Amino acid sequence: MVSVFFRGSSDHHQQHNPTSSEEDRSAASSSSASHSVPASISQSWNYDVFLSFRGDDTRKSFVDHLYTALEQRGIYTYKDDETLPRGERIGPALLKAIQESRIALVVFSENYADSSWCLDELAHIMECVDTREQIVIPIFYHVDPSDVRKQNGKYGKAFRKHKRENKHKVGSWRKALEKAGNLSGWVIDENK
Template identity: 50%
Template sequence: MASANRRRASSSSTPVRPWDYEVFLSFRGIVTFRDDGELRRGEEIAPSLLTAIERSRCALVILSERYAHSKWCLEELAKIMERRAEMGLIVYPVFYHVDPSDVRRQRGSYGEALAKHERREFVERTQRWRAALTKWPTLLDGM
């Protein structure tokens, strides 16, 4: 009961945000202000990154030519789109030197990268990633 009273008292003076971060930035192959130096090629994505997506208000996804070559980026994207569907995460796509239709239709470097992932026995994951990439048209309709 004491904790409920404390919660009520604090809610009138300080708004409680349902997120810890304003923006989650998902990118590959472009110079940015910060990158996680602990991530090594071929390793699984850190659970802390997936948690950061869950605790973010919005996501800025920079889809570059090499984005789909990264399993980490594709895992981030799948999680971002999952959170969008479940919790209404705001997602802003940026198409950096890549045609949005190539991303959606998985042509060019996106088709090549996904085919390579499938050959390396990531079939189930690749299906999730393909599904996430095909959801871009619904994002773009609202812009």
Template identity: 50%
Template sequence: MEEWKASLENLKNPIAHWQMFLSFRGKDTRDSFTGFLYQALRQGGFKTFLDNEGLQTGEQIASSLKDAIETSRLSIVVLSENYANSAWCLDELVKIFECAELKNQLVWPIFYKVDPSDIRHLRKNYGKAMAHHEKILGVHSEKVQKWKSALLKVSDLSGKHYKTGYEYEFIQKIVEDAKHIENRLQIELEDHRRCQAN
């Protein structure tokens, strides 16, 4: 629980439409870890945004994803081996940190079979991915610099680490932590209402 460094203030977004936004690399974890995490969060009572969940026919996906991030209480970022290969994922990550800074939203990183130091120092697949982006967009591209900054920020956050073991136990712990935070928030909000009523 402590490793999330969760603040109740981050969850007090009165205009939140979604409780959680899941950012992930589809090819890596859509049909495995992230798919199972999504189902567990939904079963746990959390309104969770995944890909095109909740999109209306004809909507622009990029715009809808940005709206979903802006109207979420917190974002769970599943950092897998090929996360940085996707410009889409990196754009999401930049938007997530914009909302974290401007709207005090919470960011929960999950380091899924990756080492945070490899993300921080752009090594292994993360280094290869960024070199590819730099080749296409230019080393000094503003977009590339924003992506690097977002990766540095997320790698510096205290998060959950998964390498081996039973995924369902790991996922259950995430859901339990989320419920604990929501329960604390509910108690605090009820205390606040009672104080206002007196």
């Protein structure tokens, strides 16, 4: 199980979790994975965490468990099928949610790179690292981090397809994968 804790909490977060106690926030503050965010930026966060994942691979398994664990800890998490208002256009709503999230948890699964949607999300997330000082934590779920970083294995196969279909985006996607693949994160492989 992956545990993620945060120092402090945004006002918006407190409105959505009226039952979370000061004691829970205090326990979260003492964890080893805390990050400091400048006050001018932290005031604009509407979510603690944005989950980026390939739905076909992980939605009904790992990501559902991760989302539940985060919510139970009082961590306000954006997960598209839980948080996206019905009737709202998906693309603009997701990009806005990414910008409004303090941390992005990116679950790299075997087929993540097959999805141009996931790669667009990742490119936007990595842009927010530079423009909004967003924190990105990669989770390599049954994937070798070097395959993400170098686009080898299934990631390489996906990019051969993307070169034919999405030529104009391939460069930014490669840079985003390389940058995210170089970040410290968690490697989860239940078979080992």
